[in-house]
Amino acid sequence: MNINSNTVVSLTYELHTTTPEGQQVFVEKANEDQPLVFLFGVGMMLPKFEEHLLGLKAGDEYSFELSPADGYGELDATAHVDLPVDMFKEAGELPKVGDVIPLQDNNGNQFRAGVTGVSETIVSVDLNHPMAGKNLIFAGKILTVREATADELSHGHAHGVDGHEGH
Structure with missing residues (x-):
């Protein structure tokens, strides 16, 4: 079976x-031992990631690179904000740079x-x-491809490799 919409892929x-x-x-x-398992074609994965996997089958290997535009976007220099320290007082300790x-x-x-900076305020x-x-540079192997179950389709996500994992 080839990867297509409404198939469950493990890779x-x-x-x-x-x-x-x-x-x-x-x-x-x-x-x-711990593959990525997902319902193909429902928007859970990056669109270009899925585009590179479309049509592959169990046993196929893949390797491709996604540009920032096809991944998580370009860096936005304006996407920074300063938050008041009071927001974090309930947690007991302030976050640190790098958290x-x-x-x-x-x-x-x-x-x-x-977190890029912490001051008193x-x-x-x-x-x-x-x-x-x-x-983003991906390389791997398709392990299994199967039809999604009715439950998976109605829930919009895979229920494990065999379709029987609960939530």
Whole structure:
């Protein structure tokens, strides 16, 4: 079976980015013991990631690179905000530079932001995605491809490699 809309895909991958000097930097991986499993074609994955996998089948290997525009976007120099320290007092301790903290917008959408500075009154955060501005280099192997179950289609996500994992 080939990867197409409404199929459940399990795969391995290694993700690398590149430094400005062109050297590859390892980011993360999924192996055969803990593969990435997802419902193809429902918007859970980057569109260009799925485009590169379309039509592949179990056993196929893949390797491709996504530009920032096809990944998590270019860096937005204006996507920084200063938050009052009081927002963090309930947690007991202030975040530190380099921490990634959970935030919520006015519509209740949750996201993460990187802490870039901390003073007595302000916590400065970068709202860019951590992978924004980076080329994403993927390489891996398709492990399985199967038709999604009716439950998976109605829920909009995969229920594991075999379709029987609950939530």
